[in-house]
Amino acid sequence: MKSKITLKELAKLLNVSVSTVSKALHDSPEISPKTSERVKELASLHNYRPNPVAVNLKKSKTGTIGVVIPNISNSFFARVLSGMEAEAQKHDQQIITYISNESIEREKQICDMLTSGLVDGVLVAVSEETQKKQDYDHLFALLDYEIPVVIYDRINLGLPADKIGVDDEKSFYDATKYFRAKGIEKIGLASAIHHVGIGQLRIKGYERALQNESLALMATSTKATDLKRKIKELITQKKVEALLCTDFESAIMANRVAYEEKINIPEDLKLIGYISKDIAEFLTPSLSYIEQHPKELGINAVEILNNRLDGRYESGKFEEKIISTTLVHLESTRF
Amino acid sequence: MKSKITLKELAKLLNVSVSTVSKALHDSPEISPKTSERVKELASLHNYRPNPVAVNLKKSKTGTIGVVIPNISNSFFARVLSGMEAEAQKHDQQIITYISNESIEREKQICDMLTSGLVDGVLVAVSEETQKKQDYDHLFALLDYEIPVVIYDRINLGLPADKIGVDDEKSFYDATKYFRAKGIEKIGLASAIHHVGIGQLRIKGYERALQNESLALMATSTKATDLKRKIKELITQKKVEALLCTDFESAIMANRVAYEEKINIPEDLKLIGYISKDIAEFLTPSLSYIEQHPKELGINAVEILNNRLDGRYESGKFEEKIISTTLVHLESTRF
DNA sequence: CTGAAAGCGCTTACAG
C-alpha cells in the first residue's frame, strides 16, 4: 500500500527544501549531481509521481482534450476516437469523451460545462439537430472563452474554427463516374442523411457527375419505412442498375430490399455504401464502400488542435484540412 | 471575449475578500443576504466559473474516471462507454477514455500513467492478451495506490476488485436448451474467443445444456481461415441444424459460409450470435442475438465505482453484479 | 457578518 508521496514529504525525508527536490527531479543544472542523485533515488524508491492536478494548476492548463461525439455506436466515430486517443497519448494528453446523441440540448450542456475550463481545447462533430437548427451559439461561447475548437467530419458549416474533414463530394462524384465508365445508365442514390451537411455534399457530387439533373434517381428519407418504400421503388420499378448509399442506414436498407425482392447483388444491382470497413466486409455479399480513414481523421484533429494550442497557427486564420477517401471494391460492385 | 475571471478579481471589483466571495457563491449562511446578492450578480454578469483544476486540487480529487476499453470498434464497448458517460454526467464526473487495443503492453502503460493520480477511479475490461498471460500486476499497482478499480464485462478472472458483468454462461445454456426444446438434435457452436474468459463461459453454458459432452460440435479458432474451414465442416458435413456463435467474428463467418454454400437460414440452419442489436437487425436475414444491455452495464460500472469512492461499500469486500442477457429472436431462428 | 491565514501540491524567479 504505497499511497502517494508528495514533494514535501520527500524533502523532509532528505532534509532538503521542496524547491531542491523539485529542481532535482527536473534535472535542473542548479542542483549538484550528488543531491540530484540522492533525490532521484528516494523518489524512485517511493515511486514518486507528481500530482498532475497540482502541476496543471501551476501551469494553467488541464492537459486534457474534450471530444464531442454525436453517436458512438457509429463505428466511424468510434474509430475517429481511437485515432484521437492514440495521438493524444503521444503528447501526454488525456481525452475526455462526451456523447451528444445527436441532440443540440446535450451539446449545449456539454459546451457550457467546457467553458469552465475543464479542457485545453475541444474537438467536435456537430449534432444533426444542431445542423438543422443552425444554432451555433454554444460553440461561439467556447471560442469566447478562448478555448480552441476543431470541427471534425461534419465541417460543412460556417464556423470560424479549424476544421478537418473528408472529401465527401468528390467521393460520390468519383463513384458515379466509375459506374458511368462501366456503361451503367441508371444510377440511383439512397440517403437517410440528405438533410445534413455531409449528406448534401455527397448528393452534390452525385448530381455533378450525372451532369444532366433529370437523370437523378433518388430515394431519401429519415424515416426507415419511407426510405424502404422509396428504395424498393427505385430498384423494382425504376430499375436502377447501380445504387450509391450515403450512409449506413440506406446502405443496409438497400441490401435488405434486394434480399427481400430476390434481386441479386452484384448481378442485377451494384451497390456502394458509405459504411465502415468492418461491416462492409462481412455483409453477404460484401459491400463495396468508401473508406474515410477515420483513424487518420482523429489523429489529424488532435494535431491541428495542438498546433493551435502551441501557437503554430496565425490567430484569426483557420486551418481546413481534407482527407481523401478511397473507394474499396468488394463483391457488390463485381462486374 | 470574456476570458475567465477569477475569485480574486471578483473580490477586488466588489471590495470584499476572496473568502467572502467564495462563501457567497456557495450559499454559506455566514454571509449576509445583501452581500451574497451583490456577489452573485457580478459573478453571473462576468459569467464566473470556478476553475475546476483549482477546486480539484483543494479537494484532493480529480472529478474524473478512467475507462480502459480493449477495442472501441466493437460496438458493444462503444455502447458500454455511452452508458458510462451518461451516468458520469449525472455526477459531474468526466470520462477519460483509453484504448488498449487488446494489448497488454498498452494496458500497462495506461495503468502506469493512472497511478500518478489522473483519475479518481478506473473502469477496465482486461485485454485478451492480458487474460492469456494472466499477468495482472499493473492492475494490482492501481489498487496499491488506492485507486479503486471496477472490472467490467470480462470479469472471469481472480482479481480482488468490484465487478460488473453479464450472465455469459446462462445465456448459452438457455439458448441451447431453447433449440433442444424445439426438437433440434445437432446443435453446434462456433467461437473465435474460446481462449478468453467470456468465451469459455459461453462454451461452458452450451456444454452444460447438452449434458452429454459427446454431443458437442464445435468450431473454434482465432484464425479466420481456420475458423471458416471448421464452420464449413460443421455445416456441410456434420450437418448441424443450429449454430450458436460466441462472438461477432464467428457469427458473421457462419452467415458468410451459409451464403457461400447456399444453405438457407433459417430453413436449413438456425443461427444465434453474440452480436450487437444494430448489426443483427440489418443482416440478411436478420440474426437472432443475445442482447447484453451494454448501456446498463456501463451505467452500473460507474454506479459501483461511485459507491466505492463514497465509502458505501465495506473495504476488503467486493461487489459483483451480473446483468441478465436477453435472447432476441429475429429471422435466423424462425421455425 | 467579514476577512486573514493556511493549505491543496506543485514550479520558478529571486536571494544568499
Next chain:
DNA sequence: CTGAAAGCGCTTACAG
C-alpha cells in the same frame, strides 16, 4: 548550489 517566498485558484477553519 540551496532555500525561502510567491503564486497557480480555490476552500474552509478560525479570529474578530
